[in-house]
Amino acid sequence: MDFAVELRNVTKRFGKVTANNGVSFSVRRGEILSLLGENGSGKTTLMNMLSGIYYPDEGQILVGGKEVTISSPKDAFALGIGMIHQHFKLVDVFTAAENVVLGLDEKGKFDRKAISDKIRKICDAYGFELDPDQKVYNMSVSQKQTLEIIKVLYRGADILILDEPTAVLTPQETEKLFSVIKNMRDDGKSIIIITHKLHEVLSVSDRVAILRRGEYVDTVETSTATELMLTEMMVGKKVSLNIDRPDPVDPVERIRVEGLTCVNSDGIKILDNVSFTANGGEILGIAGISGCGQKELLEAIAGLQKVESGSVEYFMPGETESRQLIGKSPKQIRRLGVALSFVPEDRLGMGLVGSMGMTGNMMLKNYNEGFNFFLDNKHPKELAEEIREELEVITPSLNTPVRRLSGGNIQKVLVGREIASAPAVLMTAYAVRGLDINTSYTIYRLLNEQKKKGVAVIYVGEDLDVLLELSDKILVLCGGKVNGVVNGRDATKEQIGMMMTNLSSESEGGSDE
């Protein structure tokens, strides 16, 4: 068999985390291969090793049957491998043509006309539309993507890797992209598409390779594959984690979100008409492929995200009158008497100040209280001491910059502080990401304690096993829309996996249990 690229037992570790473990698979010439997997299954890392951004710790890469060493993007170009990243790598103030020739060391004069002609020729050959003299800052997302593809074709790439190319495109643009991809395949090029959208996998690719948690599962012919079978291979068998799940204590409506819509800087709807209810005394899990609006949803509730339309109502414990949170700053929200705690995804960026100690970070929550000119060090210090003892935070002293603590201890400081303010709503985003098992269970325990106190807990997670064992209800987001709410006690992993990747035709949000 004539393979364009072959990987043999490729392993890549980042510190203690193994991103890829003994992955072997191959790509034929003139085929479209989909690389399918959940978040964090190691798809992008694997492809970054082909494009020279990372270097494998173990294993071999064969291109055209020969073993090769790819230690820089330049090596990858030389082998005819070009990668189109999810985040475009373009210089905004340059024209399309200037971006195309960037970094090329062709001999001879810098001839703009010849470059433009060559670009037009590539466009005509595969059916792209691009003006070589257009500045990148005037381009739409889809034009930028076209430019990225032409950039690698200009460099003579035969093997193209596209990292989630359709994530930013409209359905029409996706159609167009798929047709040029098919043109390229018919021209003998090999194309690898990283994706987790099953219907796209089935419509465009010839074969599908599946990764799960950094390990290679299998490659199947698309013609023999079904959505259900692919989902099962992608999410794997259910693993029992034995996480405690107490029954909800008299759930009362605490937060009601209706028709929430947010637009990102590219004008794309990142949240689209999202509606749901979070009850006190329950854990509401939120599942979804990353970037489907989880971050924006939490930030909109916390008053950190600009909202196009919709409402977020908050019901004070013991009151029937609701309070509107949209259009208010975090400070105003607090002034309303809303006890909202937020454990953001970016712990050191949004949650804590890395160069301050535990005591200093405790103060961030109540800097506004009291009328003293001088700082009140006593109470934050007591609180820090309490958190340190109760959550077993390992730190040399309360004044050691939190940035120097391990990821788990940083998270304990943050969660501890947020819980200490006796919230009525606790929102957490990827609370256990990067933490070891013990710390993860500590966090689950803390969340459950809050739930028992009647707090409405919103838990955004990426691990379906955890979501299924921890949450009372699970809301599934898909492309910024609510794709349904399921009961955490009897939902299956496959069911949620399907909901994450396939928008159901009737995607109205469900506050209807």
Add this chain to the structure above:
Amino acid sequence: MFSTIAAWFSRTVMFGTVMMYGCVGETITERSGNLNLGIPGIMCIGGFAGFAGGYFYERAAGDSYNGLICVLLAVVSSFIAAMLVGLIYCFFTITLRANQNVTGLTITIFGVGLSKFLGTLVMGEQTTIVASRAHDTFSTRIPWLYENVPYLGELVFSYGFLVYLAIFVCVGASLFLFRTKTGLNLRAIGENPATADAAGINITRYKYLSICIGTGISGLGGLYYVLDYNRGMWVTENGIEALGWLAVALVIFTTWRPMNAIWGAILFGFLSWAYQFLPNLGVTIPNYAINLVQALPYVVTIFVLVIVSLRKKRENQAPQSLGLPYFREER
């Protein structure tokens, strides 16, 4: 009237030349994404090293003094000394990723201080030291044109060769930045280093080279100040440093385009000297306002900044990653 304006203009050109070198050097540096506030200090070092080269050669050569050798020695020592200080800046900001503003300011303090210290050391017991023959060589006018072109001869052809070289350097830098692939790559680094890196451009090498060459060019501004404008006399006052700061402001004024530095430097020079020549033209400036009038170049710079940001044309903005250290993303 004419003589006043002519005198004003010739001072303008001299000041402008110092700034032009500083500005072009800093532009090349900033196009690579590094803000070097060490330029004033580097120009002092370049000035002193150039002076020392000329002065010691002049003393050692005695009767066998050769103008060409003097020029060569002064220019090379000025360029290299400035470049070495630039290298220190590179090491701190690129290799060690230190804060660029802090490093730059420190370099300025260091450069100004070091050049004063070395100057005093050379001076010994004397009150002034002059490299008079080096000055003669550096201020040699263009022979035929100066004498035979009426009016223009005095206005345009009455300067030493470094003035014309400065214009040449501006044009050359502009061609390099906007018409060559290497220039394109360099600008890409200043705009978006991650993209440049992914395109296979060696960021560290480009930054080191462009900053070292840029600081070298800036150093020539100091050389011109001492050996031509200041008549070959080494003085430990702050003339070079003040012009160095103006050069940094000029970079913003030119919207990072070396071609604009030619007329921009002339305008800055013109404004800098307004306080002295306006009274001759019948505009009296009260004593207390002299410093205010001298601040005109800065006022104009602020004006340009406001206009540029109002027009929102992306090409006229500072390089996007100016001042930010680059390191490859690791997870």
